[in-house]
Amino acid sequence: MGWSSQQSARLHLEMGILSRYFPTFFLKDSIIPGHAVIEGTLRSNAGNEYLIRLRVPADLPNSVPIVEIVSPVLRDRFGHSLVDLGTSYPMHLLKPENGAVRICHYSASHWHPNITFFKVLLKIRAWIEAYEGHLDSGYAIDHYLPHMEA
Numbered sequence: 001m002g003w004s005s006q007q008s009a010r011l012h013l014e015m016g017i018l019s020r021y022f023p024t025f026f027l028k029d030s031i032i033p034g035h036a037v038i039e040g041t042l043r044s045n046a047g048n049e050y051l052i053r054l055r056v057p058a059d060l061p062n063s064v065p066i067v068e069i070v071s072p073v074l075r076d077r078f079g080h081s082l083v084d085l086g087t088s089y090p091m092h093l094l095k096p097e098n099g100a101v102r103i104c105h106y107s108a109s110h111w112h113p114n115i116t117f118f119k120v121l122l123k124i125r126a127w128i129e130a131y132e133g134h135l136d137s138g139y140a141i142d143h144y145l146p147h148m149e150a
Contacts, residue, residue: 025038042125048132
């Protein structure tokens, strides 16, 4: 079964917004709900590129999308793999899947169907800057990015 007409319209809207503000992002595998991904690169202020994968939820727009940093392999300031950290509240990380770092950007309790992928990618962009701050200072990401209040 494919996307509903409302979901197709939402996906089209999302991609229209991303094409304007995040033009490196493209929709892949869009036919089957639960398999669609949006991939693209984000560049930090320091000029480093990160390949980002946003997994479009099958019940779009009702669930929080999974966001992974596919490359480069991320390590903390001390050389430890972020994948090996697993779930980390101070580093805003969720349990990794498929060997990729998963970023905590919205909790399910803070998710609303009106939140766009644009807003999600803005949060990922902020996370990247905080991550690079961590590499310079050793402070955890939550030093730079506060957690959402319950």
